[in-house]
Amino acid sequence: MPAPRPGPTDAYSMILDAIDIGTYRPGDRLVESELADRFGVSRTPIREALQRLETQSLLARDGRSLIVASLDHNQMAELYVVRGELEGLAARLAARHATVEEARVLREMVEADNALTETPAALARANRRFHKQIHLASHNRYLVQQLDLVYRSMALMATSSLAAQGRGAIAQQEHDRIVAMIEARDEDGADAALRTHISVAFTTRLKQDAARREEEA
Numbered sequence: 552m553p554a555p556r557p558g559p560t561d562a563y564s565m566i567l568d569a570i571d572i573g574t575y576r577p578g579d580r581l582v583e584s585e586l587a588d589r590f591g592v593s594r595t596p597i598r599e600a601l602q603r604l605e606t607q608s609l610l611a612r613d614g615r616s617l618i619v620a621s622l623d624h625n626q627m628a629e630l631y632v633v634r635g636e637l638e639g640l641a642a643r644l645a646a647r648h649a650t651v652e653e654a655r656v657l658r659e660m661v662e663a664d665n666a667l668t669e670t671p672a673a674l675a676r677a678n679r680r681f682h683k684q685i686h687l688a689s690h691n692r693y694l695v696q697q698l699d700l701v702y703r704s705m706a707l708m709a710t711s712s713l714a715a716q717g718r719g720a721i722a723q724q725e726h727d728r729i730v731a732m733i734e735a736r737d738e739d740g741a742d743a744a745l746r747t748h749i750s751v752a753f754t755t756r757l758k759q760d761a762a763r764r765e766e767e768a
């Protein structure tokens with residue numbers, strides 16, 4: 552198993568990580584002085600990080616305030632289309648190029664993550680580690696860069712589809728299938744298995760959003 556990801560140390564990554572894990576949610580206001588206190592860094596790097604995040608559309612202006620941006624329905628749908636294509640390609644290339652050791656790491660991840668199906672936050676982090684491992688196993692640096700961009704925008708989704716009732720256990724079965732296809736060097740099978748996984752995740756999210764709209768109405 553790889554070592555757990557060390558916590559980020561620069562202001563940009565710390566804020567991005569805080570959005571990613573839900574400390575700050577879409578619509579929340581980000582205040583320079585509060586962030587400086589929270590992360591124990593001076594205001595200059597915080598200001599620069601906020602500017603960068605705004606340029607990347609991860610933050611939006613609300614009057615004079617900066618708030619965490621949110622994805623509307625169309626943006627979410629667009630993001631899932633790109634994610635499905637790129638992740639499918641990553642799985643296909645992983646089936647072709649993954650080393651024996653990389654495939655073994657993926658297998659061990661699936662087995663370890665099976666213990667997390669009842670803890671959505673831990674499973675969501677484990678899920679990102681798992682997908683990142685597939686991206687790396689594709690051995691295509693440009694694809695890895697594009698997928699990093701997709702995952703950065705995904706941080707703007709308020710909740711993980713893995714929080715849906717029963718989704719964690721099924722997602723793990725899907726991960727198992729993806730790894731089996733990579734182990735078998737079945738490129739079409741790996742591509743299809745990952746596309747299916749992303750499609751089910753998107754369907755789950757649409758249902759979550761529909762239920763939330765009902766609660767709010």
Ligand SMILES: [Zn+2]
Pocket residue numbers: 678682722726748
């Ligand atoms: Zn997954």
